Amino acid sequence: MRLAKEALPYCIILSILTFLSYFLSTILFYILLASLAFVLFFFRNPNRLIISDDKYILSPADGKIQRIISFQEETFIKGNAIKVSIFLSLFNVHINRSPLSGKITYTSYRPGKYFPAFKSHASELNERNTIGIENEKIRVLVHQITGFIARRIVCYRKKGDSVLQGEIFGMIKFGSCTELDFPDNIKVLVKEGDVVIAGKTVLGVIEDKS
Missing domain, CATH: 2.70.70 (Glucose Permease (Domain IIA))
Incomplete structure (x- = not known):
């Protein structure tokens, strides 16, 4: 599954915060992990076979x-x-x-x-x-x-x-x-x-x- 390039800054920031939160708070860690998963889901860019027809x-x-x-x-x-x-x-x-x-x-x-x-x-x-x-x-x-x-x-x-x-x-x-x-x-x-x-x-x- 491809991602839209706009996902990159969100993924970087959330990945860093998720990593840091692992050492600070279990609840915060899971909240940030879920947020990261949602960003990956939202910015998905599925491959699609386009059947072109000018009609x-x-x-x-x-x-x-x-x-x-x-x-x-x-x-x-x-x-x-x-x-x-x-x-x-x-x-x-x-x-x-x-x-x-x-x-x-x-x-x-x-x-x-x-x-x-x-x-x-x-x-x-x-x-x-x-x-x-x-x-x-x-x-x-x-x-x-x-x-x-x-x-x-x-x-x-x-x-x-x-x-x-x-x-x-x-x-x-x-x-x-x-x-x-x-x-x-x-x-x-x-x-x-x-x-x-x-x-x-x-x-x-x-x-x-x-």
């Missing part, structure tokens, strides 16, 4: 779909769109993956609050990082949104970078929400309450108009 829009995150809505997106898609919101609990893998292959042609960062990520207003008020990916077929927006516990968004890619479908582009530390916006002519294959897996679950299909 599919894959889930950008592990978690549960909390809502699917139609709305007007005027920034990047510029038209009728569908928003799929995925809630990530503390026990989900928090690695974000690209839903399709393409080029990042739009980025945006917005500072904000830290309301619980499962609240409907968290999307509009919480800290958020957004990337826009496009190829010859479609444009999509992926939003990384902090939560009550999650306070750190990590994005490895920048505007102008190319990404492959299922490729890791970032993560959100300790509980969060990831949203995906795409045009409303996409056939949605999931529903609210479904459990999804980043890079594996197909959220929508680009239907052939020919």
Whole structure:
């Protein structure tokens, strides 16, 4: 099992504290040992076989779909769109993956609050990082949104970078929400309450108009 590189400072500090606590307090030792085990669990980055298909829009995150809505997106898609919101609990893998292959042609960062990520207003008020990916077929927006516990968004890619479908582009530390916006002519294959897996679950299909 691989770990995200962001785990390193937490693991070093907790390992040192756990070692020292062994000589000081049995209770403290087990508390710190459990904390170290949780960090290793949280920052896990499992190997995944990605089956790439340019007709599919894959889930950008592990978690549960909390809502699917139609709305007007005027920034990047510029038209009728569908928003799929995925809630990530503390026990989900928090690695974000690209839903399709393409080029990042739009980025945006917005500072904000830290309301619980499962609240409907968290999307509009919480800290958020957004990337826009496009190829010859479609444009999509992926939003990384902090939560009550999650306070750190990590994005490895920048505007102008190319990404492959299922490729890791970032993560959100300790509980969060990831949203995906795409045009409303996409056939949605999931529903609210479904459990999804980043890079594996197909959220929508680009239907052939020919």
